[in-house]
Amino acid sequence: MFTLRVNGETHSFDGDPSMPLLWYLRDELGLTGTKFGCGIAACGACTIHLEGDAVRACQTTVGDAAGKSVTTIEGLDPEGKHPVQRAWRAVNVPQCGYCQAGQIMQAVALLKQSPKPSDADIDEAMSGNICRCGTYQRIRVAIKQAAGA
Amino acid sequence: MTAHVQRHSDFVIQNVSRRGLLKGALATGGIVLCAQIPLGRASVAAGAPKFGADGMPHGTVNNPLAFVSIAPDGTVTIVCHRSEMGQGVRTGMPMIVADELEADWSRVKVAQATGDEMKYGNQDTDGSRSTRHFTRPMRECGAAARMMLEAAAAKRLGVDITEVEARNHEVILKSSGKALGYGELAVEASAMPVPASDKLRLKDPSRFRYIGKGGIDIVDGFNITTGRAVYGQDVRVPGMKYAVIARPPVMGGKVVSFDAAETMKVPGVEKVVEIPAPPSPFVFLPMGGVAVVAKNTWAAIKGREALHITWDEGAHASYDSKAFRSALEETAGKPGEVFRQEGDLDGAMAKAAKKVEAQYYIPHLAHATMEPPSATVRITDGKVECWTSVQSPQAAHDLLVKALEATPENVTVNVMLLGGGFGRKSKPDYVVEAGLVSKAMGGTPVKVVWTREDDLRNGFYHTVSVERLEAGLDATGKAMAWRHNSVAPTIMSTFKPDPKHEANWEAGMGLVDMPFDIANLRIENGEAQSHTRIGWFRSVSNISHAFAIQAFAGELAAAAGKDQKDYILDLIGPARILDVRAAAKDFWDYGENPDTYPIDTGRLRKLVELLAEKGEWGRKLPKGHGLGIAVHRSFVTYVAAIVEAAVDEKGNLTVPRVDVAIDCGPVVNPDRIRSQLEGACIMGLGVALKNEISFKGGKVQQANFDEYDMVRINEAPGETRVHIMPHEFNMPIGGVGEPGVPPIAPALINAIFAATGKRIRSLPVGNQLRA
Ligand code: FES
Ligand code: FES
Numbered sequence: 001m002f003t004l005r006v007n008g009e010t011h012s013f014d015g016d017p018s019m020p021l022l023w024y025l026r027d028e029l030g031l032t033g034t035k036f037g038c039g040i041a042a043c044g045a046c047t048i049h050l051e052g053d054a055v056r057a058c059q060t061t062v063g064d065a066a067g068k069s070v071t072t073i074e075g076l077d078p079e080g081k082h083p084v085q086r087a088w089r090a091v092n093v094p095q096c097g098y099c100q101a102g103q104i105m106q107a108v109a110l111l112k113q114s115p116k117p118s119d120a121d122i123d124e125a126m127s128g129n130i131c132r133c134g135t136y137q138r139i140r141v142a143i144k145q146a147a148g149a
Numbered sequence: 150m151t152a153h154v155q156r157h158s159d160f161v162i163q164n165v166s167r168r169g170l171l172k173g174a175l176a177t178g179g180i181v182l183c184a185q186i187p188l189g190r191a192s193v194a195a196g197a198p199k200f201g202a203d204g205m206p207h208g209t210v211n212n213p214l215a216f217v218s219i220a221p222d223g224t225v226t227i228v229c230h231r232s233e234m235g236q237g238v239r240t241g242m243p244m245i246v247a248d249e250l251e252a253d254w255s256r257v258k259v260a261q262a263t264g265d266e267m268k269y270g271n272q273d274t275d276g277s278r279s280t281r282h283f284t285r286p287m288r289e290c291g292a293a294a295r296m297m298l299e300a301a302a303a304k305r306l307g308v309d310i311t312e313v314e315a316r317n318h319e320v321i322l323k324s325s326g327k328a329l330g331y332g333e334l335a336v337e338a339s340a341m342p343v344p345a346s347d348k349l350r351l352k353d354p355s356r357f358r359y360i361g362k363g364g365i366d367i368v369d370g371f372n373i374t375t376g377r378a379v380y381g382q383d384v385r386v387p388g389m390k391y392a393v394i395a396r397p398p399v400m401g402g403k404v405v406s407f408d409a410a411e412t413m414k415v416p417g418v419e420k421v422v423e424i425p426a427p428p429s430p431f432v433f434l435p436m437g438g439v440a441v442v443a444k445n446t447w448a449a450i451k452g453r454e455a456l457h458i459t460w461d462e463g464a465h466a467s468y469d470s471k472a473f474r475s476a477l478e479e480t481a482g483k484p485g486e487v488f489r490q491e492g493d494l495d496g497a498m499a500k501a502a503k504k505v506e507a508q509y510y511i512p513h514l515a516h517a518t519m520e521p522p523s524a525t526v527r528i529t530d531g532k533v534e535c536w537t538s539v540q541s542p543q544a545a546h547d548l549l550v551k552a553l554e555a556t557p558e559n560v561t562v563n564v565m566l567l568g569g570g571f572g573r574k575s576k577p578d579y580v581v582e583a584g585l586v587s588k589a590m591g592g593t594p595v596k597v598v599w600t601r602e603d604d605l606r607n608g609f610y611h612t613v614s615v616e617r618l619e620a621g622l623d624a625t626g627k628a629m630a631w632r633h634n635s636v637a638p639t640i641m642s643t644f645k646p647d648p649k650h651e652a653n654w655e656a657g658m659g660l661v662d663m664p665f666d667i668a669n670l671r672i673e674n675g676e677a678q679s680h681t682r683i684g685w686f687r688s689v690s691n692i693s694h695a696f697a698i699q700a701f702a703g704e705l706a707a708a709a710g711k712d713q714k715d716y717i718l719d720l721i722g723p724a725r726i727l728d729v730r731a732a733a734k735d736f737w738d739y740g741e742n743p744d745t746y747p748i749d750t751g752r753l754r755k756l757v758e759l760l761a762e763k764g765e766w767g768r769k770l771p772k773g774h775g776l777g778i779a780v781h782r783s784f785v786t787y788v789a790a791i792v793e794a795a796v797d798e799k800g801n802l803t804v805p806r807v808d809v810a811i812d813c814g815p816v817v818n819p820d821r822i823r824s825q826l827e828g829a830c831i832m833g834l835g836v837a838l839k840n841e842i843s844f845k846g847g848k849v850q851q852a853n854f855d856e857y858d859m860v861r862i863n864e865a866p867g868e869t870r871v872h873i874m875p876h877e878f879n880m881p882i883g884g885v886g887e888p889g890v891p892p893i894a895p896a897l898i899n900a901i902f903a904a905t906g907k908r909i910r911s912l913p914v915g916n917q918l919r920a
Contacts, residue, residue: 016416019447027391027445032383033376035568036446037519038601042854045519073376080375089370092820095828096235097373098380098519098568123863130854132519132569133235134831135824136865 002066006031007075017063022046024062025072033073033101037130044129047102048072054109056128073101076108084108087146095133103129107143116147200742202282205273206543207266211286212343213294215268216246219339223318223332225252230262230269231279232540233369234518234570235828236886237821238279240368242287245817248359249291249352252331253318259368264542264562273541275575275685276739277784277884280817284882292349294338301337302329317358354815354878361878363819369566380568381523381538386594389525390419392586393449393598395456396438396607399847400681401429401463407439411455417448421456422589424582430644431682433548435582436607442590446598462847468680470843473613474510477677481508481617481636485673486650489661489733492669497630501621505708509618509697510911513842514611514686515857520568521599524583528553528592533560533584538567540575552581553588571687571832576609605857606849609684610842612637616697621669626709628720631670635660637693642679649676651690657737659694659783659891662729664748665702666722672733681844687829688890691783692836696912699779699895703902713778713899714766717757721780724751739785745881746785753780756787756812756874763872764791764808773797774805775903779896784884786813787874790830790892792866794900800918804834804897805867812874813883823871826889830869833893835860838914 001014006029013024022039025031025048037045039058046057049071050064076082080089084107094100103126110117110125117125122143131139202209210216216228227243243259246252262269270286271278295315302320303310306327313320319328331338359365372378397403409421419442426437439456443449498504524537526549533555539545542562549560567574583597599607614637621630639655641648651660651674661672686692706716727748729736738746757780760766766776773796780789791808809826816822839858843850851857898909901918909917 023445023447026383027447030385031376032379032385035380035520036382036598037521038854039450040601040853040855042858043519043601073374076375078375080371085374088374089366092367092370092824094235094367094370094373095237095824096233096519096567096569097369097378098566100373101376104374127861127863130519130859130861131831132517132571132859134828134860134865136831136862137827137869138824139862 004065005069013062019062020058021060021062021065022057031072031074035098045099045102047105054106083146087142091138091142093135093138093142095135099131204740205271207271209286210270211289213290216290217294219331219335221332223256223330226258226260228260228262230272232274232564232567234567241818244359245284245287246291248357249288250295251315261564264546266543272543275540275572277886281882281884288351289349292351293344296344297338297341298334300341301334361816378566380520381565382520384525384536386527389594389596390442391446391449392440392442392595393453394438394440395453396436397460399462399466401465403461405459405461408457412452415452415455417444418452422586424585430646432644433576433578435578440586465680466847468844468847477615477636480675481615481634485634485675488656488674489672491732494630494669494671497669498621502624503622506619507701507704507910509616511614511693513613514840515605515608515842516571516573516686518569518573521601521604522579523598524580525596526583526587527594528587531559536563536565537580538565538574539577540570545577545580548581549584553584572685576684602852605851609682611686612683614693618701620705628667631667634673634675636675636677638677638679638683640683642683650674653735653737655690658690661733664727664750665720688887691891695781695891696894700898703899714761721750721753724754741785752787752812756789756810760789760810775900777896777899779892781891783888783891786883786888788888788892790896792896792900794904796904796918800920802918807866807869810872813885814880815876815878815882822885825885826871827869829889830893831860833890837894837897841913
């Protein structure tokens with residue numbers, strides 16, 4: 001039994017610690033904003049923050065998060081006012097939207113590391129996040145906009 | 150279709166929050182007054198050919214009582230009856246209604262229809278049809294509601310209806326400027342008779358508020374960016390179990406026996422359920438297999454890994470993509486069934502100054518929707534409720550009725566957001582799976598989750614094809630003779646026992662409707678059999694037909710020593726209405742009336758000219774860069790693309806810029822046209838560069854994105870510029886969701902040739918440019 005913090009709330013967990021955080025968040029906590037796309041760290045749909053760093057929830061176990069703090073899209077800014085969320089809406093980035101929680105979480109982590117990312121920085125940081133609808137051009141624009149460029 | 154007419158005018162209380170039971174996805178959750186609706190519309194005279202929306206099951210409905218409700222506080226709720234999969238239909242359809250309704254968009258909410266085509270008209274969201282077929286009925290629906298509000302206001306004020314006018318969410322008394330809000334008129338307006346279709350006053354397009362204007366944000370933007378948007382995979386129903394299914398690895402395979410002892414030891418696993426193999430042809434039925442039901446998805450996945458299943462792999466266990474390709478190539482070299490013929494091909498070929506021939510290969514493709522398929526079903530007291538992401542909720546409904554032996558009124562299909570569709574989600578095998586597993590669990594709500602492996606290995610694949618082209622040029626380089634033999638297993642194999650030729654609607658996608666001005670031509674279709682589930686994939690047969698034709702046009706330009714763009718204009722020939730009905734077996738024209746939606750080579754020409762100008766055709770490029778062009782009409786829309794390719798000495802390819810031009814007739818939501826074309830460009834690049842589903846021993850060889858990778862942001866074009874051909878709002882509307890895909894791959898291949906002198910004839914490009 002251990003605890004972890006998810007979006008500021010403490011949860012105790014006494015199940016199998018090798019359970020992927022993705023399924024714990026989605027099925028047990030009902031936080032379905034974190035999406036399932038591949039389960040093998042190849043698409044980024046499940047991107048969350050663990051202690052502020054972007055990680056793939058499908059390859060992070062609940063045990064890995066023991067005693068740590070997890071932020072999902074629901075906890076990023078419940079009112080949706082984070083500059084990245086605002087920029088995403090201003091540019092109408094989403095098509096189907098399914099990948100976008102992961103994209104946003106990845107972009108937030110990028111901007112924390114490089115507040116004024118270059119085109120190359122953006123392409124590199126975001127290349128693990130697939131968008132099957134092909135919204136990449138707008139993702140680039142939105143990240144720049146969120147960076148205040 | 151027969152018209153189903155019922156007349157009621159009683160008021161009922163209706164909860165507008167159709168998604169409210171799930172997560173309060175609609176903020177209002179309000180109770181509003183809305184009338185029970187009369188159903189149906191005038192039926193088309195029996196026997197007359199039906200085109201467009203009239204040719205679709207259940208046609209269209211323009212009754213505002215089906216689509217519009219107004220709350221006392223003035224909130225207007227508009228029902229979207231088509232499925233949202235990223236194309237923007239939940240913004241576009243309600244926006245059209247709101248415009249005619251003179252509603253203030255900021256006070257409009259959107260509700261999603263359940264699957265009920267009697268009430269809403271056709272809901273099968275594919276074929277790039279929503280805007281094309283429903284702009285008119287949605288305008289009529291808004292206009293009728295507006296006229297009912299005006300009638301209510303006139304009655305209340307005791308004036309003639311001509312004395313009042315609806316404007317921006319109010320009805321104004323012209324003489325005094327006195328305004329009555331929509332909210333305060335709603336109840337009385339609902340009691341007004343619905344105006345007859347021929348009495349409707351549609352707005353003059355010059356007075357549109359939203360249609361064609363742009364600047365409208367997508368309605369789900371807030372929910373998507375905050376994680377509140379609910380897709381099929383996200384559905385949660387109290388007491389719900391999770392299931393994953395081990396399906397036959399080869400199409401048509403069957404479970405011989407299985408041992409679930411290890412599975413049942415996995416903590417959280419509750420039950421295993423065998424799903425029977427379907428009879429052939431499989432249509433949209435589940436492929437059978439063994440379902441593992443558990444208390445969460447992870448336990449279900451682990452339980453499935455522990456299953457021991459002995460399969461009878463059935464008749465297709467020898468399917469091998471490499472061998473099949475050789476067989477298709479052999480067929481392509483022989484004469485096929487003639488689908489269109491003009492002039493004297495053989496005579497012209499014999500006289501040609503130069504002959505060019507090429508054979509193209511396009512492999513199977515998987516939709517790989519970002520959201521893998523998923524459906525949840527609960528059965529209580531004979532009532533079946535389903536929550537799922539489907540393009541055709543009526544098809545899902547009807548299949549559930551059959552599979553569960555339920556009565557139609559007792560089955561409800563709630564349509565969630567689709568995390569991508571691309572044609573995959575119009576085939577609701579996964580919905581039936583959820584129904585069968587729930588039934589086996591005594592009606593317990595069960596969510597069937599497809600993993601990515603399931604999605605790639607058990608899909609409905611884009612067909613595989615070999616396209617053989619031959620042309621004869623005269624001494625000036627002009628094409629005098631053209632033979633095309635297209636050989637590809639047909640989608641009809643999913644619906645019929647063993648068909649061998651492309652259906653009219655497959656041949657009609659770019660093959661028989663080929664628009665070039667060539668005096669002597671023969672278009673053929675060789676026989677091919679299918680060994681896997683084949684289904685429509687965004688743009689369908691246009692992908693292979695346009696790839697071959699437009700890449701070959703590039704080859705002819707090179708053979709003639711001409712500029713690609715000039716040569717393509719020569720091939721298109723003079724501006725004319727091309728009627729291929731006499732020469733072609735069946736022209737299809739996307740189900741439209743060819744008189745309303747003819748092949749207009751003038752529009753093709755103008756589009757190429759617009760694109761050449763905006764896309765700066767012929768611009769100076771650095772070494773190793775090249776431009777390629779392609780143009781194709783599909784879904785009664787014209788799209789042309791210029792791709793700039795850059796290839797370094799090591800053969801690494803990048804795409805610095807793409808220009809896409811579209812002529813889809815009048816524009817409804819320009820922002821979503823742009824986004825569809827931006828996205829189609831990425832999907833087209835994926836087809837060109839990376840995507841291939843292959844088979845060995847009847848099994849798909851790719852399991853996940855590590856083996857079937859998507860174009861990623863670092864491979865996306867440096868920039869994509871979209872150019873929309875402007876039109877007045879006075880001509881038929883074309884499709885938008887699909888036509889952007891076909892020109893991308895050939896334009897890229899032509900650009901690679903311009904950059905390197907290398908001709909790619911087999912997709913995907915993969916490593917072919919690497920030394
Ligand atoms: S689901 Fe985790 S990276 Fe794809
Ligand atoms: S918006 Fe659909 S996958 Fe990215």
